[in-house]
Amino acid sequence: MDDLHTAAGALAAARRVVVFTGAGISAESGVPTFRDALTGLWERFDAQSLATPQAFQDDPDLVWGWYEWRRSLIQRVSPNPGHAAVTTIQNRAPRTTVITQNVDDLHERAGSTDPIHLHGSLFAPRCASCARPAEIPEAIEPDEGRRLPPPRCRACAAPIRPGVVWFGEPLPEEALETAVQEATDCDLLLTIGTSGLVYPAAEIPKVATMFGATVIQINPQPTPLDPTATVNLHGPAAEILPALVE
Ligand code: BJW
Numbered sequence: 001m002d003d004l005h006t007a008a009g010a011l012a013a014a015r016r017v018v019v020f021t022g023a024g025i026s027a028e029s030g031v032p033t034f035r036d037a038l039t040g041l042w043e044r045f046d047a048q049s050l051a052t053p054q055a056f057q058d059d060p061d062l063v064w065g066w067y068e069w070r071r072s073l074i075q076r077v078s079p080n081p082g083h084a085a086v087t088t089i090q091n092r093a094p095r096t097t098v099i100t101q102n103v104d105d106l107h108e109r110a111g112s113t114d115p116i117h118l119h120g121s122l123f124a125p126r127c128a129s130c131a132r133p134a135e136i137p138e139a140i141e142p143d144e145g146r147r148l149p150p151p152r153c154r155a156c157a158a159p160i161r162p163g164v165v166w167f168g169e170p171l172p173e174e175a176l177e178t179a180v181q182e183a184t185d186c187d188l189l190l191t192i193g194t195s196g197l198v199y200p201a202a203e204i205p206k207v208a209t210m211f212g213a214t215v216i217q218i219n220p221q222p223t224p225l226d227p228t229a230t231v232n233l234h235g236p237a238a239e240i241l242p243a244l245v246e
Protein backbone atom coordinates (compact mmCIF):
# COMPACT_ATOMS: atom_id res chain seq x y z
CA MET A 1 0.00 0.00 0.00
CA ASP A 2 1.56 3.26 -0.92
CA ASP A 3 2.16 5.93 1.69
CA LEU A 4 -0.11 8.51 0.09
CA HIS A 5 -3.08 6.15 0.26
CA THR A 6 -2.26 5.13 3.83
CA ALA A 7 -2.12 8.81 4.79
CA ALA A 8 -5.31 9.71 2.88
CA GLY A 9 -7.18 6.88 4.64
CA ALA A 10 -5.97 7.96 8.09
CA LEU A 11 -6.90 11.57 7.35
CA ALA A 12 -10.39 10.66 6.13
CA ALA A 13 -10.97 8.62 9.31
CA ALA A 14 -9.66 11.25 11.75
CA ARG A 15 -12.05 13.37 13.77
CA ARG A 16 -9.67 15.76 15.51
CA VAL A 17 -6.96 17.01 13.20
CA VAL A 18 -4.08 19.41 13.73
CA VAL A 19 -2.41 20.97 10.71
CA PHE A 20 1.02 22.28 11.73
CA THR A 21 2.75 24.38 9.08
CA GLY A 22 6.08 26.07 8.40
CA ALA A 23 7.62 28.18 5.68
CA GLY A 24 7.55 25.30 3.13
CA ILE A 25 3.77 25.55 2.68
CA SER A 26 4.17 29.09 1.37
CA ALA A 27 7.22 28.30 -0.80
CA GLU A 28 5.16 27.61 -3.91
CA SER A 29 3.38 30.93 -3.47
CA GLY A 30 6.78 32.53 -3.99
CA VAL A 31 7.61 33.25 -0.35
CA PRO A 32 11.24 32.36 0.41
CA THR A 33 11.72 29.86 3.24
CA PHE A 34 14.17 30.60 6.02
CA ARG A 35 16.75 27.90 5.62
CA ASP A 36 16.62 26.55 2.06
CA ALA A 37 19.94 26.91 0.28
CA LEU A 38 18.76 28.64 -2.89
CA THR A 39 15.89 30.83 -1.83
CA GLY A 40 16.30 31.22 1.91
CA LEU A 41 16.30 34.81 3.05
CA TRP A 42 18.90 33.81 5.56
CA GLU A 43 21.35 32.87 2.85
CA ARG A 44 21.47 36.48 1.74
CA PHE A 45 21.02 38.08 5.15
CA ASP A 46 22.41 36.98 8.46
CA ALA A 47 19.14 35.95 10.08
CA GLN A 48 20.54 35.67 13.55
CA SER A 49 21.53 39.30 13.18
CA LEU A 50 18.05 40.34 11.98
CA ALA A 51 15.53 38.22 13.92
CA THR A 52 16.57 39.21 17.43
CA PRO A 53 15.55 41.96 19.84
CA GLN A 54 19.19 43.00 20.00
CA ALA A 55 19.32 43.60 16.24
CA PHE A 56 16.28 45.86 16.40
CA GLN A 57 17.82 47.79 19.23
CA ASP A 58 21.16 48.14 17.42
CA ASP A 59 19.82 48.94 13.94
CA PRO A 60 16.05 49.50 13.90
CA ASP A 61 16.05 50.89 10.35
CA LEU A 62 17.73 47.78 8.92
CA VAL A 63 15.41 45.37 10.73
CA TRP A 64 12.22 47.37 10.07
CA GLY A 65 13.17 47.71 6.38
CA TRP A 66 13.69 43.95 6.08
CA TYR A 67 10.30 43.16 7.59
CA GLU A 68 8.54 45.77 5.49
CA TRP A 69 10.15 44.27 2.37
CA ARG A 70 8.89 40.82 3.39
CA ARG A 71 5.38 42.17 4.12
CA SER A 72 5.19 43.86 0.73
CA LEU A 73 6.28 40.59 -0.90
CA ILE A 74 3.55 38.63 0.95
CA GLN A 75 0.95 41.16 -0.16
CA ARG A 76 1.92 40.59 -3.78
CA VAL A 77 1.52 36.77 -3.71
CA SER A 78 -1.48 34.43 -3.35
CA PRO A 79 -2.27 31.27 -1.41
CA ASN A 80 -1.40 28.07 -3.32
CA PRO A 81 -3.25 24.72 -3.69
CA GLY A 82 -1.57 23.53 -0.45
CA HIS A 83 -3.24 26.29 1.59
CA ALA A 84 -6.53 25.54 -0.21
CA ALA A 85 -6.27 21.84 0.70
CA VAL A 86 -5.77 22.78 4.37
CA THR A 87 -9.05 24.70 4.19
CA THR A 88 -10.71 21.63 2.63
CA ILE A 89 -9.45 19.50 5.54
CA GLN A 90 -10.83 22.03 8.01
CA ASN A 91 -14.21 22.09 6.25
CA ARG A 92 -14.45 18.28 6.20
CA ALA A 93 -13.31 17.72 9.79
CA PRO A 94 -14.63 20.74 11.68
CA ARG A 95 -12.52 19.91 14.73
CA THR A 96 -9.38 20.81 12.83
CA THR A 97 -6.95 23.37 14.20
CA VAL A 98 -4.41 25.08 11.99
CA ILE A 99 -1.22 25.93 13.85
CA THR A 100 1.32 27.89 11.84
CA GLN A 101 4.83 29.15 12.49
CA ASN A 102 4.43 31.47 9.53
CA VAL A 103 4.11 35.22 9.88
CA ASP A 104 2.27 35.53 6.55
CA ASP A 105 -1.54 35.60 6.16
CA LEU A 106 -1.88 32.99 3.42
CA HIS A 107 -3.89 30.49 5.52
CA GLU A 108 -6.42 33.24 6.29
CA ARG A 109 -6.57 34.29 2.65
CA ALA A 110 -7.17 30.65 1.62
CA GLY A 111 -10.19 30.59 3.95
CA SER A 112 -8.84 28.76 7.01
CA THR A 113 -10.62 29.62 10.25
CA ASP A 114 -8.62 31.09 13.13
CA PRO A 115 -5.13 29.78 12.43
CA ILE A 116 -2.91 29.98 15.51
CA HIS A 117 0.21 32.06 14.77
CA LEU A 118 2.93 30.72 17.06
CA HIS A 119 5.54 33.21 15.82
CA GLY A 120 3.29 36.24 15.43
CA SER A 121 2.40 38.09 12.26
CA LEU A 122 3.75 40.64 9.81
CA PHE A 123 0.37 42.35 10.10
CA ALA A 124 0.41 43.15 13.83
CA PRO A 125 3.00 45.87 14.42
CA ARG A 126 3.17 47.21 17.95
CA CYS A 127 5.07 49.69 20.07
CA ALA A 128 8.46 48.34 21.13
CA SER A 129 8.06 50.06 24.48
CA CYS A 130 4.39 50.16 25.57
CA ALA A 131 3.16 47.30 23.28
CA ARG A 132 0.23 49.38 22.01
CA PRO A 133 -0.94 48.03 18.63
CA ALA A 134 0.09 50.28 15.76
CA GLU A 135 -1.42 50.94 12.35
CA ILE A 136 -0.15 48.82 9.49
CA PRO A 137 1.79 51.25 7.29
CA GLU A 138 0.99 51.67 3.58
CA ALA A 139 2.63 48.87 1.62
CA ILE A 140 5.85 49.97 -0.01
CA GLU A 141 8.18 48.17 -2.37
CA PRO A 142 11.47 48.41 -0.56
CA ASP A 143 14.57 47.02 -2.18
CA GLU A 144 16.02 44.01 -0.42
CA GLY A 145 17.94 45.11 2.61
CA ARG A 146 16.98 48.76 2.34
CA ARG A 147 16.93 50.61 5.61
CA LEU A 148 13.64 52.18 6.61
CA PRO A 149 13.04 54.06 9.85
CA PRO A 150 10.21 52.50 11.89
CA PRO A 151 7.20 54.71 12.60
CA ARG A 152 6.79 56.08 16.13
CA CYS A 153 4.18 55.14 18.73
CA ARG A 154 1.36 57.65 19.02
CA ALA A 155 1.21 57.19 22.77
CA CYS A 156 4.86 57.18 23.83
CA ALA A 157 6.91 58.02 20.68
CA ALA A 158 9.01 54.84 20.95
CA PRO A 159 9.72 52.95 17.70
CA ILE A 160 7.12 50.54 16.31
CA ARG A 161 8.37 46.95 15.95
CA PRO A 162 7.16 44.00 13.84
CA GLY A 163 4.62 41.81 15.67
CA VAL A 164 6.73 38.67 15.27
CA VAL A 165 8.51 36.44 17.79
CA TRP A 166 12.27 36.86 17.69
CA PHE A 167 14.88 34.44 19.01
CA GLY A 168 15.03 34.58 22.78
CA GLU A 169 11.48 35.91 23.08
CA PRO A 170 8.62 33.89 24.56
CA LEU A 171 5.89 32.64 22.22
CA PRO A 172 2.43 34.16 22.77
CA GLU A 173 1.28 32.31 25.88
CA GLU A 174 -2.30 31.53 24.90
CA ALA A 175 -1.33 30.45 21.38
CA LEU A 176 1.30 28.04 22.70
CA GLU A 177 -1.00 26.62 25.38
CA THR A 178 -3.80 26.03 22.87
CA ALA A 179 -1.37 24.47 20.39
CA VAL A 180 -0.01 22.01 22.95
CA GLN A 181 -3.55 21.14 24.10
CA GLU A 182 -4.72 20.51 20.52
CA ALA A 183 -1.65 18.34 19.82
CA THR A 184 -2.41 16.36 22.98
CA ASP A 185 -6.06 15.80 22.02
CA CYS A 186 -5.86 15.18 18.26
CA ASP A 187 -6.16 11.83 16.42
CA LEU A 188 -3.98 12.98 13.55
CA LEU A 189 -1.41 15.72 13.01
CA LEU A 190 -0.04 16.83 9.66
CA THR A 191 3.35 18.55 9.85
CA ILE A 192 3.98 20.42 6.62
CA GLY A 193 6.99 22.33 5.30
CA THR A 194 8.92 22.88 8.50
CA SER A 195 12.56 22.09 9.21
CA GLY A 196 11.65 21.19 12.80
CA LEU A 197 14.67 23.06 14.09
CA VAL A 198 13.08 25.88 16.06
CA TYR A 199 11.80 25.30 19.58
CA PRO A 200 9.39 25.19 21.32
CA ALA A 201 7.32 24.94 18.09
CA ALA A 202 9.10 21.74 17.01
CA GLU A 203 7.72 20.03 20.12
CA ILE A 204 4.15 20.18 18.75
CA PRO A 205 4.39 17.12 16.43
CA LYS A 206 6.33 15.25 19.14
CA VAL A 207 3.54 15.90 21.65
CA ALA A 208 1.00 14.46 19.19
CA THR A 209 3.10 11.30 18.71
CA MET A 210 3.59 10.96 22.46
CA PHE A 211 -0.17 11.09 23.01
CA GLY A 212 -0.89 8.45 20.38
CA ALA A 213 -1.86 10.44 17.29
CA THR A 214 -0.94 9.48 13.74
CA VAL A 215 1.62 12.00 12.45
CA ILE A 216 1.98 12.62 8.71
CA GLN A 217 4.88 14.74 7.50
CA ILE A 218 5.00 16.48 4.13
CA ASN A 219 8.42 17.80 3.09
CA PRO A 220 10.64 17.35 0.03
CA GLN A 221 13.64 16.93 2.36
CA PRO A 222 14.33 14.76 5.39
CA THR A 223 13.97 16.61 8.72
CA PRO A 224 14.70 15.81 12.36
CA LEU A 225 10.95 15.08 12.63
CA ASP A 226 11.18 12.02 10.32
CA PRO A 227 11.37 9.55 13.24
CA THR A 228 8.42 11.31 14.92
CA ALA A 229 6.17 10.82 11.88
CA THR A 230 4.11 7.70 11.22
CA VAL A 231 4.21 8.43 7.48
CA ASN A 232 6.70 10.62 5.60
CA LEU A 233 5.49 11.99 2.28
CA HIS A 234 8.43 13.43 0.34
CA GLY A 235 7.40 16.18 -2.05
CA PRO A 236 6.13 19.72 -2.34
CA ALA A 237 3.10 20.66 -0.25
CA ALA A 238 1.21 22.24 -3.16
CA GLU A 239 1.22 18.84 -4.91
CA ILE A 240 0.95 16.36 -2.04
CA LEU A 241 -1.78 18.12 -0.03
CA PRO A 242 -4.31 18.35 -2.89
CA ALA A 243 -3.63 14.66 -3.68
CA LEU A 244 -4.27 13.81 -0.03
CA VAL A 245 -7.76 15.33 -0.02
CA GLU A 246 -8.82 14.21 -3.52
C1 BJW B 1 8.93 22.56 1.63
C2 BJW B 1 8.76 23.08 0.33
C3 BJW B 1 7.55 22.78 -0.33
C4 BJW B 1 10.68 23.71 1.05
N1 BJW B 1 6.62 22.02 0.30
N2 BJW B 1 8.01 21.79 2.21
C5 BJW B 1 15.77 24.04 22.70
C6 BJW B 1 16.94 23.60 22.11
C7 BJW B 1 17.78 24.50 21.44
C8 BJW B 1 17.46 25.85 21.33
C9 BJW B 1 16.29 26.29 21.91
C10 BJW B 1 15.48 25.39 22.59
N3 BJW B 1 14.40 26.08 23.04
C11 BJW B 1 14.53 27.37 22.66
C12 BJW B 1 15.67 27.53 21.97
C13 BJW B 1 16.17 28.79 21.37
C14 BJW B 1 15.45 29.15 20.09
C15 BJW B 1 15.66 28.01 19.11
O1 BJW B 1 14.78 27.20 18.84
N4 BJW B 1 16.82 27.95 18.50
C16 BJW B 1 17.11 26.91 17.52
C17 BJW B 1 17.36 27.54 16.17
C18 BJW B 1 18.27 26.09 18.01
N5 BJW B 1 14.04 29.42 20.30
C19 BJW B 1 13.60 30.62 20.71
O2 BJW B 1 14.37 31.53 20.94
C20 BJW B 1 12.12 30.79 20.89
N6 BJW B 1 11.85 31.41 22.13
C21 BJW B 1 12.06 30.79 23.29
O3 BJW B 1 12.40 29.65 23.38
O4 BJW B 1 11.80 31.58 24.37
C22 BJW B 1 12.05 31.08 25.67
C23 BJW B 1 11.70 32.17 26.66
C24 BJW B 1 10.78 31.90 27.65
C25 BJW B 1 10.44 32.91 28.58
C26 BJW B 1 11.03 34.17 28.45
C27 BJW B 1 11.92 34.43 27.44
C28 BJW B 1 12.26 33.43 26.54
C29 BJW B 1 11.56 31.75 19.84
C30 BJW B 1 11.67 31.24 18.46
C31 BJW B 1 11.15 32.29 17.47
C32 BJW B 1 11.42 31.89 16.05
N7 BJW B 1 11.18 33.00 15.20
C33 BJW B 1 11.39 32.87 13.77
C34 BJW B 1 11.42 34.28 13.17
C35 BJW B 1 10.02 34.89 13.14
C36 BJW B 1 10.04 36.24 12.54
C37 BJW B 1 10.46 36.22 11.10
O5 BJW B 1 9.75 35.64 10.28
O6 BJW B 1 11.49 36.81 10.79
O7 BJW B 1 10.34 32.07 13.19
S1 BJW B 1 12.85 31.95 13.33
C38 BJW B 1 12.17 31.21 11.88
O8 BJW B 1 12.19 29.77 12.03
C39 BJW B 1 10.70 31.63 11.85
C40 BJW B 1 10.01 30.32 11.51
O9 BJW B 1 8.67 30.34 11.90
C41 BJW B 1 10.85 29.31 12.23
C42 BJW B 1 10.70 27.91 11.70
O10 BJW B 1 11.16 27.82 10.41
P1 BJW B 1 10.42 26.87 9.37
O11 BJW B 1 9.04 27.32 9.15
O12 BJW B 1 10.60 25.47 9.79
O13 BJW B 1 11.22 27.21 8.01
P2 BJW B 1 12.60 26.61 7.47
O14 BJW B 1 13.08 27.52 6.41
O15 BJW B 1 13.51 26.31 8.58
O16 BJW B 1 12.20 25.22 6.81
C43 BJW B 1 11.42 25.17 5.65
C44 BJW B 1 11.12 23.71 5.36
O17 BJW B 1 10.24 23.66 4.25
C45 BJW B 1 12.35 22.88 4.98
O18 BJW B 1 12.35 21.68 5.72
C46 BJW B 1 12.14 22.60 3.49
O19 BJW B 1 12.66 21.33 3.09
C47 BJW B 1 10.65 22.64 3.38
N8 BJW B 1 10.13 22.97 2.04
N9 BJW B 1 9.86 23.80 0.01
C48 BJW B 1 6.88 21.55 1.56
N10 BJW B 1 7.30 23.25 -1.57
Ligand code: ZN
Nearest residue numbers: 127130153156
Ligand atom coordinates in the same frame (compact mmCIF):
# COMPACT_ATOMS: atom_id res chain seq x y z
ZN1 ZN C 1 4.28 53.19 22.93
